C-alpha cells in the first residue's frame with residue numbers, strides 16, 4: 001500500500017478518478033475516455049500515470065496510422 005499522494009502544486013489531496021483527454025492532432029480532436037488520473041481536490045491539477053501516458057501515446061500512434069484498435073478504452077475523433 002502506498003501512502004496517500006499529495007498535489008505537487010498545492011499540497012492538496014489527490015483523488016483517483018477517470019477523466020477524458022482531449023488531444024488535438026492537426027485539425028482533428030481525438031477524445032480518449034476513461035483515462036485513469038489523479039485529480040487534486042483543491043486546485044484541480046490533473047496527474048496522469050506513466051502507464052496511462054503510454055496508453056494514450058499508443059492510441060495517438062494508432063490514430064496516425066489510421067487504424068485504431070481499441071480494447072479497454074473508448075476513443076473517438078471529432079472532425080471540424
Ligand SMILES: [Zn+2]
Pocket residue numbers: 007008009010011012040041042043044045
Ligand atoms: Zn492542488
